[in-house]
Amino acid sequence: MVIRIAKKEWKEQLREKRFLAAGLLMVLLFGAALISSKAYYEKEQDLRLHAQQGIEENWLNQRDKNPHGAAHYGIYLFKPESRLALIDRGVNRYAGTAFFVEGHVRNEAQFRKIEDETGLVRFGELTPAYILITLMPLFIILIGFNAFTKEREGGTWKMLQSHNVPMHKLLLGKWAGVTITVLMLLIPLFMLMGLIIYSVSGFGEFSLAHYLILGVVYTLYYLIFINLTLIVSWFSKKSGAAFITLLAIWIVATLVVPKLFVSAAQYLNPMPDTNAVAEMYRDARTGGIDGHVPSSARELERQVMEEYGVETLEDLPFNFAGYRLQVGEEYDTKAYNYVFSHIHSAISEQDALIRRGSLISPFLPVRNLSMAMAYTDVNNHWDFSEAVELYRQDFVRYLNEDLMYSSRTGETYLAGSDVWAAKPDFSYELPGMGEVLKAQSGNLFLLFGWVGISFLGLLTIKSKSGEG
Amino acid sequence: MLSKIIHLEWRNLTSNRWLLISFLLLAGLILLATLNRSYHQEAYLMKVDEVRQTQSAEFQNFVADHDSVTAGLKEIDNQRINPVFPFSLEVRLTPQAVFEPTGLGVLAVGQSDIHAGIFPVRTFSDPINKASVFYNPTTDLFGSFDFAFVLVFLIPLVVIAFSYNILSEERENGTLQMVMSQPVSLMAFLISRLAFRFLILFGALLVVLILSLMVAGVSVSGNISGLALLSGFAALYLLFWFGVSLLVNLFGKSSSFNITALLGVWVVFVLVIPTLLHVAVEKVHEVPPRSEALVEMRNAEEEAMSLDRDEILDRYFMDHPEFIEAAEGSSADEQWRELYEFYKWFYIVRQNIAEAVSPIVDDYYSRLEEQQEFAGRISAFSPAVVLKEAMSSLAGTSPAHYNHFHTSTELFRMEWMETMRNKMLREQFVILDDLDGLPQFSYAPKDVNNGFARAAMALSLHLLAVCGFIVLFRKKAGL
Numbered sequence: 028m029v030i031r032i033a034k035k036e037w038k039e040q041l042r043e044k045r046f047l048a049a050g051l052l053m054v055l056l057f058g059a060a061l062i063s064s065k066a067y068y069e070k071e072q073d074l075r076l077h078a079q080q081g082i083e084e085n086w087l088n089q090r091d092k093n094p095h096g097a098a099h100y101g102i103y104l105f106k107p108e109s110r111l112a113l114i115d116r117g118v119n120r121y122a123g124t125a126f127f128v129e130g131h132v133r134n135e136a137q138f139r140k141i142e143d144e145t146g147l148v149r150f151g152e153l154t155p156a157y158i159l160i161t162l163m164p165l166f167i168i169l170i171g172f173n174a175f176t177k178e179r180e181g182g183t184w185k186m187l188q189s190h191n192v193p194m195h196k197l198l199l200g201k202w203a204g205v206t207i208t209v210l211m212l213l214i215p216l217f218m219l220m221g222l223i224i225y226s227v228s229g230f231g232e233f234s235l236a237h238y239l240i241l242g243v244v245y246t247l248y249y250l251i252f253i254n255l256t257l258i259v260s261w262f263s264k265k266s267g268a269a270f271i272t273l274l275a276i277w278i279v280a281t282l283v284v285p286k287l288f289v290s291a292a293q294y295l296n297p298m299p300d301t302n303a304v305a306e307m308y309r310d311a312r313t314g315g316i317d318g319h320v321p322s323s324a325r326e327l328e329r330q331v332m333e334e335y336g337v338e339t340l341e342d343l344p345f346n347f348a349g350y351r352l353q354v355g356e357e358y359d360t361k362a363y364n365y366v367f368s369h370i371h372s373a374i375s376e377q378d379a380l381i382r383r384g385s386l387i388s389p390f391l392p393v394r395n396l397s398m399a400m401a402y403t404d405v406n407n408h409w410d411f412s413e414a415v416e417l418y419r420q421d422f423v424r425y426l427n428e429d430l431m432y433s434s435r436t437g438e439t440y441l442a443g444s445d446v447w448a449a450k451p452d453f454s455y456e457l458p459g460m461g462e463v464l465k466a467q468s469g470n471l472f473l474l475f476g477w478v479g480i481s482f483l484g485l486l487t488i489k490s491k492s493g494e495g
Numbered sequence: 496m497l498s499k500i501i502h503l504e505w506r507n508l509t510s511n512r513w514l515l516i517s518f519l520l521l522a523g524l525i526l527l528a529t530l531n532r533s534y535h536q537e538a539y540l541m542k543v544d545e546v547r548q549t550q551s552a553e554f555q556n557f558v559a560d561h562d563s564v565t566a567g568l569k570e571i572d573n574q575r576i577n578p579v580f581p582f583s584l585e586v587r588l589t590p591q592a593v594f595e596p597t598g599l600g601v602l603a604v605g606q607s608d609i610h611a612g613i614f615p616v617r618t619f620s621d622p623i624n625k626a627s628v629f630y631n632p633t634t635d636l637f638g639s640f641d642f643a644f645v646l647v648f649l650i651p652l653v654v655i656a657f658s659y660n661i662l663s664e665e666r667e668n669g670t671l672q673m674v675m676s677q678p679v680s681l682m683a684f685l686i687s688r689l690a691f692r693f694l695i696l697f698g699a700l701l702v703v704l705i706l707s708l709m710v711a712g713v714s715v716s717g718n719i720s721g722l723a724l725l726s727g728f729a730a731l732y733l734l735f736w737f738g739v740s741l742l743v744n745l746f747g748k749s750s751s752f753n754i755t756a757l758l759g760v761w762v763v764f765v766l767v768i769p770t771l772l773h774v775a776v777e778k779v780h781e782v783p784p785r786s787e788a789l790v791e792m793r794n795a796e797e798e799a800m801s802l803d804r805d806e807i808l809d810r811y812f813m814d815h816p817e818f819i820e821a822a823e824g825s826s827a828d829e830q831w832r833e834l835y836e837f838y839k840w841f842y843i844v845r846q847n848i849a850e851a852v853s854p855i856v857d858d859y860y861s862r863l864e865e866q867q868e869f870a871g872r873i874s875a876f877s878p879a880v881v882l883k884e885a886m887s888s889l890a891g892t893s894p895a896h897y898n899h900f901h902t903s904t905e906l907f908r909m910e911w912m913e914t915m916r917n918k919m920l921r922e923q924f925v926i927l928d929d930l931d932g933l934p935q936f937s938y939a940p941k942d943v944n945n946g947f948a949r950a951a952m953a954l955s956l957h958l959l960a961v962c963g964f965i966v967l968f969r970k971k972a973g974l
Contacts, residue, residue: 045752045755045756045759048759049759052767056767059771059774063774067777074784074786074787075786077786077787078784078786078787078789078790081786081787081789081790082789082790082793084790085790085793085794085797088797089797090797090800090801100793100797103786103789105786117636118632118633118635118636120636121609121630121632121633121635121636122630122632124786125785125786125789135629135630137624138624138784138785138786138789139609139630139632141609141635142609142610142625143782143785143863144894145773145776145866145867145870145894146605146606146870146880146883146884146887146893146894147769147770147772147773147776147870147874147880148773149638149883150765150766150769150770150773150879150880150883151766151769151770152770152773153770153771153773153774157770161766162762162766165758165762169755169758173751176751265750265751266750266751267659267660267750267751267754270751270754270755270758271656271754274652274758278648278649278652282644282648282649283524283640283649285637285638286637286638286639286640286644287527287640288637289633289634289637289638289639289640290531290639290640292634293535293634293639294531294534297538298628298629298630298631299629300542300628300629301611301614301628301629302542302545302546304629370629373631374631374633377631377633377634378631378633381633381634381637404633405631405632405633408632
């Protein structure tokens with residue numbers, strides 16, 4: 028019986044021209060998104076490699092200079108995009124891509140792509156995730172909104188009742204009919220996308236398990252919308268009313284709630300502005316040794332001379348200026364750690380507040396999970412930023428120590444290309460899937476909660492109908 | 496007859512509880528959106544004020560220090576901050592570039608959540624790093640809640656919910672025959688009903704908007720021309736959606752068909768076309784990545800710095816002998832001379848770097864402008880995009896405004912650099928009377944009237960196209 032209902036439902040969907048048209052539109056858009064995303068991804072990767080190479084050449088070809096001068100000249104590190112960014116670009120356009128690595132200062136990432144954009148991008152970005160997360164629920168609503176209302180409007184409702192069709196079987200049949208259509212659309216698209224991502228040469232391994240989990244997240248999301256659609260269709264008298272209600276739910280979930288919660292987060296937990304950050308830095312940096320101001324390190328001079336049993340700095344077996352710069356650098360680092368932990372926690376607080384919107388909108392946990400799994404969320408941005416900061420400390424220490432050990436106090440020393448060539452290497456690895464899932468446990472919990480509640484909703488229909 | 500239709504309509508509307516609730520909800524959202532943006536704008540203006548106050552305090556300190564130093568009452572070890580030495584202007588009286596939104600800045604967030612509106616400009620500021628503030632990329636991704644969002648995204652849905660069954664309902668309720676028997680054509684009946692609904696919605700929208708602006712403390716009388724333009728755009732946009740709704744009704748299908756078809760049109764114009772246009776803009780008008788400019792700038796910097804100092808100075812004075820003469824008249828003693836020599840080199844090197852990179856920087860900004868121009872032209876494909884862009888132009892927060900701001904900043908930086916360089920080359924000390932003559936940053940918002948005419952034209956064309964289709968299908972439908 029269930030299978031027959033599902034089949035009938037499914038056949039009806041195929042017969043309806045507008046469903047076919049909508050399905051076709053989804054496939055075409057998905058294709059366009061995949062093609063443009065791939066092209067964009069490959070171009071960005073080329074540009075990044077090219078720029079990184081240019082910076083590397085800059086660095087190697089710089090003139091001979093004091094190694095600490097070279098630390099001021101610094102280098103840039105460009106953030107690579109994971110290959111799953113092809114699906115969901117997440118915050119990549121909105122976060123900086125270039126990290127300036129220099130002495131004394133930890134910099135916020137520069138060159139945000141969004142700064143070079145027209146207003147069009149604010150409407151949404153044509154990526155597979157945009158189709159899968161924002162538009163796909165609309166398709167579900169379209170094929171399911173009149174699942175029950177059409178029986179009422181067409182007069183077949185009474186017929187079903189007179190044939191003693193058990194309501195739970197009817198419900199299950201309708202549910203299966205809609206779900207099969209959605210999966211029939213999703214599975215081939217998802218497989219095609221997997222193949223393309225697999226074929227792209229990119230950053231990070233392509234792990235099938237990881238990709239499948241992403242697929243499961245999307246599927247669970249669709250189940251929520253399928254359930255909601257059927258519930259609304261059940262309780263509506265007219266198809267039009269069902270549709271308007273579902274549309275309102277969709278708009279609130281995908282468009283209104285995220286913006287409202289972002290506004291609330293900006294209002295309740297504003298980001299510190301540049302002045303506040305500068306002040307925070309000044310407070311954290313007061314006292315301590317300034318690597319460039321010898322008078323701030325008199326005590327240190329005395330201690331070091333005592334330790335080495337020498338009378339003057341010139342007698343030390345190393346260049347005290349390099350040592351002082353490195354000690355000063357550690358004070359700088361400490362102050363920046365303090366400042367950046369504040370900025371980081373301000374961002375975390377905002378994100379936690381936005382996450383509360385997940386209680387009203389299943390879109391939010393899924394969007395967050397999707398970005399996290401694609402390594403394009405703000406956590407990944409910070410992860411990279413922290414890796415860059417650790418590298419920066421190594422990089423500056425290397426140069427200061429070169430000054431320290433390659434010369435004696437008071438000498439003029441210019442380092443050359445051999446020193447530039449031997450700078451520490453930067454490497455970054457994406458966190459493993461376990462780590463991502465652990466960080467996303469809150470969103471996973473919310474997603475499962477939504478799935479559970481929507482199924483409970485369906486069950487209440489069944490029990491109600493049992494009485495009728 | 497008309498009055499009867501209107502009377503009936505009014506009763507229909509007021510008796511529809513859902514409609515009233517959604518109306519109130521919408522009014523609440525508009526108020527919220529306006530207050531939200533006005534909070535941000537006020538916070539921004541307060542920051543500007545704070546920076547200006549700090550600046551004027553610094554200025555007074557500077558003058559006081561200058562007086563003490565020239566009177567011989569005070570000695571300053573670090574000449575870089577000594578107010579008689581020109582370099583101190585760079586660090587103590589650093590000019591600030593300040594972006595100013597228009598009076599209607601609260602209407603549309605535009606790019607104002609992305610760009611820093613206020614930052615210091617010095618000779619050695621980076622011409623392509625746009626001095627971003629500390630940001631949370633997630634909030635920028637989802638975007639802020641503003642009136643532009645309500646008008647562009649949500650209002651069309653209200654229009655659709657308001658009119659999708661204007662004809663199909665009569666048929667489904669069996670009242671169509673009754674309407675047909677009246678001494679008024681069906682078309683006139685439909686149009687008068689829709690016109691009435693348009694007026695109600697439009698009127699309510701204007702009232703709510705104006706009240707919200709008043710609550711947010713925005714002067715209505717001071718922005719009357721901007722508001723008039725906005726109402727014109729909004730009216731055209733609403734009429735377009737009412738027109739689409741009428742058109743779909745003329746197909747003579749069921750209400751449920753109408754609503755799905757109308758939603759399809761909404762999805763296409765509001766969600767699909769803009770993303771496709773964005774892809775097109777990126778493909779056709781690519782902006783050179785700043786990372787490339789960065790590499791060039793670093794090369795230029797290394798090259799300029801690696802030349803012999805004396806050689807640079809000699810070469811420069813060969814081309815500019817007037818400065819040798821000017822410096823001879825300077826009252827600087829030997830110690831100052833040495834310092835001036837260093838800074839002469841410093842500013843000449845800065846100029847060389849600026850000259851080397853200016854083609855790249857100019858190219859970057861002009862390509863950005865071209866891209867925005869192109870996006871403006873192709874946005875005509877979707878009335879939603881046209882309206883949103885027009886609103887950020889009205890608010891003074893459009894990408895074009897920020898581009899103009901950044902190029903003005905860069906021009907100002909050049910002017911400032913030249914002033915500083917000349918002072919160093921002439922070995923001039925800072926005199927208090929000079930301070931008034933220092934370059935001042937002033938930002939004149941970009942003239943976008945051109946864009947408004949284009950927006951009005953695009954919106955009218957869309958409306959006309961819909962009207963054309965209506966006339967066409969009216970014949971087909973036999974009305």
